[in-house]
Amino acid sequence: MKLSWMFGSSMEARHLLYVYLSVWFIQGGYLAWTAWHWTHTPKGSRAEDPLDSANRKNY
Amino acid sequence: MKLSRIFGPVGIVWFLLTLGVIAYATKLGLILAPVDALQGNVFRIIFYHVPHSMLSLLFPYINLAASLCYLYWRQRDPLKALTADAWAISSAEVTVLYASICLWTGMLWGRVEWGLWWTWDARLTSMLLLWLLYVSYLMLRKLSATGQTHTLAAVLSVFAAIDVPIVYMSIKWWRTQHPAPIFFSGDPDAKMDPSMLPAFLWNIVGWAMWGIFLLCFRYALERRRQAREQDAALQAIEASLELAQ
Amino acid sequence: MSYFGHVLCHLRKDLQLEWRSRDSINGMLFFSLLVVVVFSIAFDPTAAISRQIAGGILWVALLFASITALNQAWTRELRNRVLDAQRMSPAPPSAMFLGKALANFLFVVVVELVMALPFFFFYNLHALGQGWLMLVIMPLGTWALVCNGTFFAALGLRTRNRELMLPLILFPISIPALLGMMQATTAVLTGEYEPGLWIRLLVAYNIAFTTVCLLLFETILNAE
Numbered sequence: 001m002k003l004s005w006m007f008g009s010s011m012e013a014r015h016l017l018y019v020y021l022s023v024w025f026i027q028g029g030y031l032a033w034t035a036w037h038w039t040h041t042p043k044g045s046r047a048e049d050p051l052d053s054a055n056r057k058n059y
Numbered sequence: 060m061k062l063s064r065i066f067g068p069v070g071i072v073w074f075l076l077t078l079g080v081i082a083y084a085t086k087l088g089l090i091l092a093p094v095d096a097l098q099g100n101v102f103r104i105i106f107y108h109v110p111h112s113m114l115s116l117l118f119p120y121i122n123l124a125a126s127l128c129y130l131y132w133r134q135r136d137p138l139k140a141l142t143a144d145a146w147a148i149s150s151a152e153v154t155v156l157y158a159s160i161c162l163w164t165g166m167l168w169g170r171v172e173w174g175l176w177w178t179w180d181a182r183l184t185s186m187l188l189l190w191l192l193y194v195s196y197l198m199l200r201k202l203s204a205t206g207q208t209h210t211l212a213a214v215l216s217v218f219a220a221i222d223v224p225i226v227y228m229s230i231k232w233w234r235t236q237h238p239a240p241i242f243f244s245g246d247p248d249a250k251m252d253p254s255m256l257p258a259f260l261w262n263i264v265g266w267a268m269w270g271i272f273l274l275c276f277r278y279a280l281e282r283r284r285q286a287r288e289q290d291a292a293l294q295a296i297e298a299s300l301e302l303a304q
Numbered sequence: 305m306s307y308f309g310h311v312l313c314h315l316r317k318d319l320q321l322e323w324r325s326r327d328s329i330n331g332m333l334f335f336s337l338l339v340v341v342v343f344s345i346a347f348d349p350t351a352a353i354s355r356q357i358a359g360g361i362l363w364v365a366l367l368f369a370s371i372t373a374l375n376q377a378w379t380r381e382l383r384n385r386v387l388d389a390q391r392m393s394p395a396p397p398s399a400m401f402l403g404k405a406l407a408n409f410l411f412v413v414v415v416e417l418v419m420a421l422p423f424f425f426f427y428n429l430h431a432l433g434q435g436w437l438m439l440v441i442m443p444l445g446t447w448a449l450v451c452n453g454t455f456f457a458a459l460g461l462r463t464r465n466r467e468l469m470l471p472l473i474l475f476p477i478s479i480p481a482l483l484g485m486m487q488a489t490t491a492v493l494t495g496e497y498e499p500g501l502w503i504r505l506l507v508a509y510n511i512a513f514t515t516v517c518l519l520l521f522e523t524i525l526n527a528e
Contacts, residue, residue, distance in 0.1 A: 012101040015171045019104045019164045020085070023111075026163075027269065030156050034276050041283045130523065191476040198472050204462040210527040211459050214520050215473065218452075221512055222477050229480040229505055233487065236497060 070275065077268040084261035091258050101171045106258050108164040110266040112186065115157035118270065119189065119223065121150035122196075126216035129209060141285050144209045147216065149277035151196050153270055158190040181234040188226045192219040310395050314403025321380060322411065328373040332415045335372050337422060339365040344426050354427040359489030362423060363482060367449060370412050371474070374453040375467050377408055382461070391525060401521040405454040412446050432495030441492065441499070444506040445485030451510070452477055455517040459524050481509045 088106035125147035132140035165183060169175050177183065196219060200212050305313070322328060343361045347353075381387040390400055423429070431438070453474055460469035484505040491499035 012171055015167050016101055016103055019107055019167050022163060022167075023107050023160055026156065026160055027273075030152075030273065031276070034273070034280055038276070038280045038283070041280065041287060043283060043286070188476060188479055191479075195473050195476050199459075199463070199469065202463045202465055202469055203460075204464070207462060207527040211524060214459065214524055217520065218477055218513075218516060221516060222480065225480045225505075225509060225512070229483050232501055232505070233483055236487070236501075 070272070070279075073268065074272055077265065077272055080261065080265035080268060084258065084265040087258035087261055091255060101168065104164060104168045104171075106262045107266075108161060108168060109259070110263040111157050111164065112161040113263065114266055114270050115154055115161050115186070115189070118150045118154040118157065118274070119193065119220065121274070122147050122154060122193075122216055123220040125150060126213035126220075129213045130217075133210065133213075140209070142282075144213070145278050145281035145285060146274075147209075147213065148200060148281055149274050151193050151200075151216075152277055153274050154193045155190065155197060156273070157270065158186060158193065161186055162190060179234070181231045184230045184234075185227050188230070189223065192222060195219075305395075307396060307399055310399035311403045311406070314400050315406050318404055318407035319410065322407065328376065329411055329414060332369040332373050332411065333418055336365045336369040336415055336419050339368055340419070340423055340426060355429065355432065355493045356490060358423070358427045358429055358493055360486045361427075362489060363445065363486050365419070366412065366416065366446070367478075367482070369415055370408075370446075370449050370453055371471055373408060373411055374450070374457045374474075375470055377404060377454055377457050378461050387461075387525075397522045397525045398518045401454065401458070401517065405451050405517075408454055409447055409450045412450055413443070416442055416446065429493060431493050433492040433499070435492060437492050437499055437503070438489070440503060441485060441488045441506070444503065444510060445481065445488075448481035448485070448506060448510050448513070449474075449478060451514050451517055452481075455521065455524075458521070481506060484509065 084106070088103050091103075125143045128143035129140050129147060132143060162183070165186075166176050169178065196212060196215055199215055200208055203211050340361065343365070347357060347361075378387070381390065391397070453470070456473045456477075457470055460466050460473065463469045484502040488499040488502035488506065491497050491502065
């Protein structure tokens with residue numbers, strides 16, 4: 001990994017890297033979780049638009 | 060035009076745009092020349108930390124608005140109330156997400172800058188309490204009996220919203236009386252060098268767009284779950300009707 | 305019957321039931337004593353330090369003691385479906401809440417009075433500030449805990465893990481009040497600073513949250 005632009009202590013460099021990586025990891029993780037559930041939740045027959053009265057079955 | 064139809068393509072475009080903005084903002088943040096050679100590069104952490112902090116203070120308001128709408132529509136228009144509830148849970152989760160990142164990146168920053176993982180300064184403590192309040196909201200959601208969840212959570216959200224300003228003031232007074240090391244002295248914008256502003260602003264825009272995307276995506280997922288529940292409930296009713304016949 | 309008539313009715317009912325069984329008060333008393341002993345072993349303070357930390361320890365002990373009482377505050381309403389009967393009655397639900405909160409308040413005050421002596425002995429305390437202010441701080445702090453605690457205990461009535469739910473929700477919301485009561489108590493004990501600010505915070509907190517609890521109780525009672 002090109003860290004040639006880093007000067008100063010390597011602890012700084014490490015922590016900076018941790019910050020950026022962990023933010024991507026956490027945000028990406030939440031996105032992945034939501035996406036996984038999205039693909040694994042079947043669309044109900046009303047899912048198209050629950051507010052649409054045409055979807056309501058009249059008895 | 061049904062809203063759900065345009066959700067899809069707009070969502071994908073927004074997502075790609077957001078990734079682009081974040082990538083550009085990250086690049087700006089990393090290649091900007093340091094203001095002071097003595098400061099080193101660790102200050103670049105603020106380009107991720109501060110936008111997340113600011114945004115984590117925004118989503119709770121969405122949660123409050125959605126909860127109030129839910130309580131208002133609960134008896135009057137149940138379908139609209141469900142929509143409000145979906146917004147409420149989405150904004151709560153995104154709040155916890157952004158607050159967690161704010162706390163974690165803040166701790167890493169403090170570790171390098173001060174050698175401390177944590178200090179009970181006014182800002183950090185208030186942020187921790189915000190995080191605790193919304194985590195307790197999510198726990199209530201998870202553990203409460205079905206049927207009651209939405210209402211109880213909405214009520215808790217109102218309590219949390221009233222608590223937030225009280226928390227903020229009380230912690231500020233506490234730290235005025237008993238000072239502790241301050242991680243970010245003063246307002247970061249106040250002493251921000253103009254050369255840092257572009258990176259800072261691009262990061263705020265990027266992460267705000269990302270937050271809105273996550274909010275809407277989570278909302279769509281919640282609506283799917285609600286629709287599936289409604290289907291299941293309807294099937295149960297139809298089954299019982301058939302038996303009666 | 306007037307509103308306060310309803311409140312007094314509920315209050316009398318709770319006090320009578322508690323007097324006959326005496327389970328929460330006994331439990332609370334013993335629990336708080338144990339907490340005080342454990343903290344003394346944990347910290348082993350000298351006279352100077354003990355004044356700094358006694359305020360915090362006192363309120364932590366009371367907090368945990370209140371939780372044990374609040375957890376079963378509403379369970380007696382579940383037996384024999386009394387709660388459903390209350391819901392169907394035309395009496396204002398917030399009167400029931402207020403009556404129960406006042407009853408719990410009285411129980412915790414009794415525990416405080418009993419606990420005050422051992423506390424002062426174990427920590428060798430005497431107040432360096434204005435000691436009489438404790439008579440203001442204790443009720444204010446207790447009401448802050450009990451009011452929200454009674455509300456959240458009702459909120460968590462039909463949740464899974466009911467006993468766990470109450471502290472999970474109560475603690476974050478109560479932190480400003482806890483800060484206020486602990487700081488005010490420490491101020492009185494050490495005499496190092498003025499407790500006025502914290503007492504005002506407690507008053508504001510109590511007014512705000514009592515109002516919200518009274519307004520929203522009916523909503524959570526009929527949450528289904």
